[in-house]
Amino acid sequence: MAIATADQTFRFGGFTLDLARGTLRGPDEPLFLRPKAYTLLTHLARNMGRIVPKSELMEVAWPGIFVTEDSLTQSIREIRKAIGEDMVRTVSKRGYMLAAEAEQSPEIGGQPIVAVLRFRNESGDLADEAIVDGFAEDIINGLARFGTVTVLARNSSFSFASFARTEWPQIRSRIGADFLIEGSVRRQGEHVVAAVNLIDTASASQLWGDRYQSRGTGLFAIEREIVEQIVSRLVTRVTNAGLEQASRKPITSLAAYELALRGFALLRDPAQTDQRGAEALFEAAIAKDPTYGLAYTYLALARALDGEFGRASDAVLENARDLADKGLSLSPDQATGHRVQSLVRLYMRDHEAAEHHMRIALQLNPYDADSIEQMGMLLTMRGRPLEALTWLARGIRIDPLHPHWYQFDRALALYMMGEYRPAAEALELATRPAPWIRTRLAACYAQMGEMERARRQIALIDEGDPFSPVDYALRGVPFENQADADHLAEGVMLALGRQAAPGVG
Structure with missing residues (x-):
């Protein structure tokens, strides 16, 4: 884990870089770096988890002076000798990265792991x-608020129904x-009648078990009581914080x-393309x-979904943002509202606001797999793929039968790291x-030099579709840094057998 304090002190992998004192300490003793190597390590630390281009590092250490890449390579070698080979990672054709995690996503450790099965509709x-599925999902969300x-x-x-013992x-297996x-x-x-049972899978x-009855919106009082009963049986001490946070108008x-x-x-169904029906x-x-x-939150989500391909107009995204704001004003403690607002802001290329809302969503519901996964995707867009992979792996652990997009977002983070085959x-x-x-798959194959497979993927894209692989790579993915868009476009251009556009690669 890495910690930065006021951009003056960085702690990572047992090392402490103190910029105010100009020192680097290891677990047991002070370490010495020559000035250029120290300058480079400082810049890498300030950009922890980000792939820093070689040209940027050379400008930092040798501003206005022409030097060969050998000078940079020698300084990186000196840093690795001091802090370990694995701490400074080379990303092929892109640059270097201080491979320390800027923070940890929530641990699930030895906590009780609970699955809420799909309830029977009687x-x-x-x-x-x-209604039946929504009732069970509300219980999932209520439980997930507890750390x-x-x-x-x-x-x-x-994936399982509440049937045979x-x-x-x-x-369990x-x-x-x-x-x-x-x-x-x-x-x-x-009138609603709900029966709920808590099962120990080991035995x-x-x-x-209990049975509840309600009329109308009294259904939500039932959900709250069920969550309290379950949590109180699974942990030694339960505070009311999670329940109070979960309360809604x-x-x-x-x-x-x-x-x-x-x-x-309708939005959950991957085969569903009629977003207007959901709206x-x-x-x-x-x-x-x-x-x-x-x-209002879900309406904002439905209207923003075209943003995945850069197709949503500014007017549509502004409308989605306003709807999400309305939803948050009415239900400020709902993590879903902040998660959707984060997605809308990401499509609007307002990356700072997107991360702000995503962190609030995680504070409100720190063990929601979709929020954890979305944080990973957002960090990839912000140029922090190593940190993103930690969050994505955590989301996959909480949702072992996860939806397909978890792997697609993970693949993009891997691509950004130069890990083309696993991507x-x-x-x-x-x-x-x-x-x-x-398009992404073709870029991966091309970067690996498997040109026949790359060209096959490009050929399978319908020529009559207005989709443009190059335009998608350069403008369709909401990267914060142009260098990341250029990196994806480089793979696409290789797959197309074209020379990279200016600034690409």
Whole structure:
């Protein structure tokens, strides 16, 4: 772990670089570096986890003076001799990076690992599936706010249903859950009956179970009580902080809640391309309850999604930002609102604001896998791929059956690090590669010199599609630093058999 204090003191890997005193200390004794090497280490420390181009380092250490790369190589060699070969990483054709983690993402360590299985819908009406799934997902989100319980994400938990006891040990082996929460929901109009059980997977025994009834929006009081009951049985001491943080302004209409859940189900479906259908449901939810903050948040998300390919206009993104702001004003303690606002700000290339909102989301819900994964993606866009990979790996641990985009974001961080083969392996997991996936995959193959495979990926992009691989690489990914866009474009240009554009590579 690395720590920086007021840009004057940097601690990483057992070493302390004190700029005020001009010293470098190891775990046991002071270390000596010649002035140029010390200057280079200082710049690398100030850019911890970022790939610093060779030209930038040479300008820092030898401003206005022409020197060969040999001078830089010799100084890097001196730094490595002092602090270890692995601490300064060479990224092929790009530069060097001080390979220390700027911070740790939340540890899950020895905490109880809980999976909330998909609840049974006992009403007999398929239209109630959204309410049933939403009820279970709200329990996941409520539990995840506690730093003392690790809750596996929806994608992994919902891969199993609350059915046969004989399947419980199999669930333990597949996703590593120590405890399961299973149950059922029956809805009749405004009347809801929920049954919930807590299972110890090691012994396949029930630790606790209860049955609840409510009318209308009393459903949320049930969720709160269930979360409190579960957490109190899994940890020795439970504070109310998580529950207080989880409290939200009750919606005034169960119908609005159901409409929003149905809309979000459309956004979750990877085969669903009708974003307008989801928008219509969120707009209907707002019409039912104009104070329903989460409906504004989801509407903002639906309108911003085209931003992944740089297709959303400034006007659309500004509208999404305003909707997300409205959602946060109505539900300020909802992590989802800050996570969506972070995504909108990222598409707007407001990277500082995007990270600000992402950190608030993680403070509100530090064990939400999607938020952890999104932080990794954001850090990649900010030019900090090493730090990003730590967050992405943590998200994958919490969601072992994670959705496909986790690996696609991980692949981009690996590409930025010059790890082209593992990046390609991650992208190859796509069952139906979209044009942007094929573009990234072609860039990986080209950087590895596998030109036939690179050209094949480019050829598979539909010529009639307005998608342009080069335009996507240069403008379609919301990188903060032009050098990162140029690096991706370099691979694409190689795959196309063209000379790199000015400033690329």
